[in-house]
Amino acid sequence: MATLEGSRAPARPRAVPVRVRPVRNPFAVPHAPGLDGLRALAVLAVVAYHLDLGWAGGGFLGVEVFFTLSGFLITQLLVAELRRHGRIDVRGFVLARARRLVPALVLAVLGTLVLVAVLLPANAPGLRGDALASLTWLQNWHLLIGGVPYSESFARPSPFLHLWSLAVEAQLYVVWPLLFAGVLAVLGRRRVAVAALLLAFVSAVACAWRFDPDASGAAYYATDARASGFLIGAATALLWLPAAWRPRSPAARTAFDLVGVTALVALLLGLGTASEFASDLYLHGGFLRTGLVTAVVLVAATGAGPAVSGLLARAPLVAVGKRSYGIYLYHWPILVLTRPTGDLAAHGWLLDLGRVLATLLVAEASYRWVETPIRRGAIRRMTQRVRLNRLAAGVVGGCVAALTVSAVFALTAPAGLVSHAPTSATDLAAAGPGTDPPAPPPAPSALPGPGAARAEPVPAAPTTPVALGPAYVLGDSIALGSAQAITAALGPGTTVDAEVGRQYAGAPEAVRSWAARNPGPVVVDLGANGTVEADDVESVIAAAEDRPVVLVGVSVPRRWEAGNNAVLRAAAERHAPTVRFVDWGALVAADPGLLGPDDVHPTVRGRTVLAEAIRRALA
Structure with missing residues (x-):
């Protein structure tokens, strides 16, 4: 309505501001910096473990932390989508995860193949299957079917070995939404949480059922055996809603802090002291326990425990956590391609520092120019x-x-037909226990050292065997490759029972079975592939009864070398003179030429020296 100039328009009633409290969505997915910090702890533990640092023996459990975090975050997203739209778009969900994971994965795989083709061209043809399995999220089953162990590789391992865990997660990303959407409609949120916990227990049982102390690949790689952490994380997401449930009273916050700090300390101790060779880890739900402890920590990290969330939300940890995917993708190829040989092995921490810095630089580039733009x-x-x-x-x-x-x-196309002698435990196994293959040539490497120039002297003729009766030699790939030399030294009736990757845990039963039918002495050449427990050694000696026993020490560039030799030496001293110790490490230290390029398996001359040392111990 128009008004005359100079007149005043009628006053409008003044609006009274009304304060409306926003309705909090209890199923929202808030960002929790503490979870980034937890990711950082997990990936740093894995990197330290792969660097073979003695204080990070349980760093492989960082993968279990990732599984639990993934189950928690993925289920949060599924619940939020279900509440928001009334349905779950499984296809869209899987495509979204693929957009997040695949581009950096493709870059890592192709970039690694380019470097291998340039630096180690002879190794490239053997990586085709690994690369394709990694790109199709099937690497865990590829490794399992191929019988490739995770932690017992002495020759240069595949740069894609670590991608088995990404394959497990991706497979669960596909299966869980389908299962979740169907079951949730029938059972409801809390009952689905209980069902997830029951399935986690079933996964732990499957892990125990699949476990073989001499070949733990099935229990380590199989999706059904490793799903417990993911399922525990999923159950936690269904029971704990950070957007709605927070402790309000000081007493409640203190209680959550105490529980959260205790769980965090327990998790850190596990990351430092656990052993991938411990039977308890597989038979008694070790992965399940790690998932449960991680679930308590992540509940505290999302705000229930101010002390834990504040500690894990520190800026350096958050920064590493945001880049954890790239760090995990690239750290293992960098470690494999810079595997220390010759003089470089003596540089220790300086070399490791360079490898870590290279990993961080590549991960930063991936985060800044690949992962972040695609996520946005x-x-x-x-x-x-x-x-x-x-x-x-x-x-x-x-x-x-x-x-x-x-x-x-x-x-990965072969440059030509290349004939080479066996250089790894698997190659030695293929040679068969009745052969003594020639010394392997130096493995191609981007980091040449004096080990590449070793000349292999002609071995001395075997010493005339002594009459000791039918000896029993129980061993791993070292004994397998030395079978002919050992038989020549101990006599034609010698039984060499050797398998690639064999652990000490299965030795007592093997010795007991042989001793029940045979009277001869016992030689045990185990311990290169993992830790040796004193109880297992005592069980071996007891199973041999009153027979002479020879315990062969180890020379292996792994964190368990000194500990294993100490355990074996102490057992021999306690049971002398029936039990003797062959200090293989001392023999190698005095003459490094006894070992091949992998610094673990003996050369032709080394096998002869090893066999003669065993013969002298028995004599």
Whole structure:
């Protein structure tokens, strides 16, 4: 309504501000910096473990922490989507995870293949299967079917070995939404949480059922055996809603802090002291226990325990946690490609520092220029810019996949037919226990050292065997490769029972079974592949009854070398003179030429020296 100039318009009633409290969505997914800190602890533990640092013997459990975190965060997202839209778009959910994980994975795989093709061209052809399995999220089953152990590799391992854990997570990302959506509609949130806990227990049982002390790959790689942490995280997400449930009273906060700090300390102790060779880890729910402890820590880290959340939310830990995916992807290829040989092995911490810095630099580049832009919608904006419809987008995606596979085949194409002698435990096994293969040539390496120039002298003729009766030699790949020399030294009736990757835990039963039918002496050459427990050694001696027993020490560049030799030497001293100790480490220290390029398996001359040392101990 118009008004005359100079007149005043009628006054409008003044609005009274009304304060409306926002309705908090109890199923929202708030960002918790403490979880980034927990990721940082997990990835740092894994890196320290792969660097073979003595104080990080349980660092492999960092993977279990990742599994639990993944189950928690993924289930939070599923619950939030279900509450928001009334349904779960499984296809969209899987595609979103793929957009987050696949680009950096493809970059890591292809970049590693390029470096291997340039630096170690003879190794490239053997990586085709690993690369394809990694890109298709099947690496854990590829390794399991191939019988590849996780922690017993002495020759240069595959740079894609670590991607088994990403394959496990990806498989669970596909299966869990399907199972979750169907079961939740019938049972409800709390009952699904109970069902997830029951499935976690079933996974622990499957781990125990699959466990073999001499070949723990099935219990370590199989998705069903390693799902317990993921399922515990999922159950935690269903029972604990950080957006709605927070301790309000000082007494409640103090209680949560005490429980959270206790769990965090227990988790750190496990990361430092656990052993991947301990039977208890597989038979008595070690992974399940780690998942439960991690669940308590993550509840505290999301705000229930101010002390824990504040500690884990420190800026350095958060920064590392945000880059944890890239650090995990790239650290293992860098460690493999810079595996110390010759003089470089003596540089110790300085070399490790350089490897860690290289990992952080590559991970930072991946985070800044690959992961972050894609997470913020770079691919979506690009497809919108060029106006791709679904069919065109599918064609482009298929072309990218085809180019990636073609690149893998091109980079792993053999340069020519190369004949080489066995250089690893697996190769020695293939040679058979009745052969004594020639000394392996130096493995190709980007880091040459004096070990590459070793000349292999002609071995001396075997000493005339002594009449000791039918000796029983129980061993791993070292004894397997030395079978002919040992038989020549101890006599034609000698039984060499050797398997690649064999652990001490299975030795008592093997000795007991043989001793029940045979009267001869017992030789045990084990301990290169993992830790030796004093109880197992005592059980071996008891199983041999009153027979002479020879315990062969180890020379292996692993953190358990000194401890194993100490255990074996102490057992021999307690049971002398029936039990003798062969100090193989001392023999190698006096003459490094006894070992091949992997610094573990004996050369031809080394096998002769080892066999003669065993013969002298028995004599």
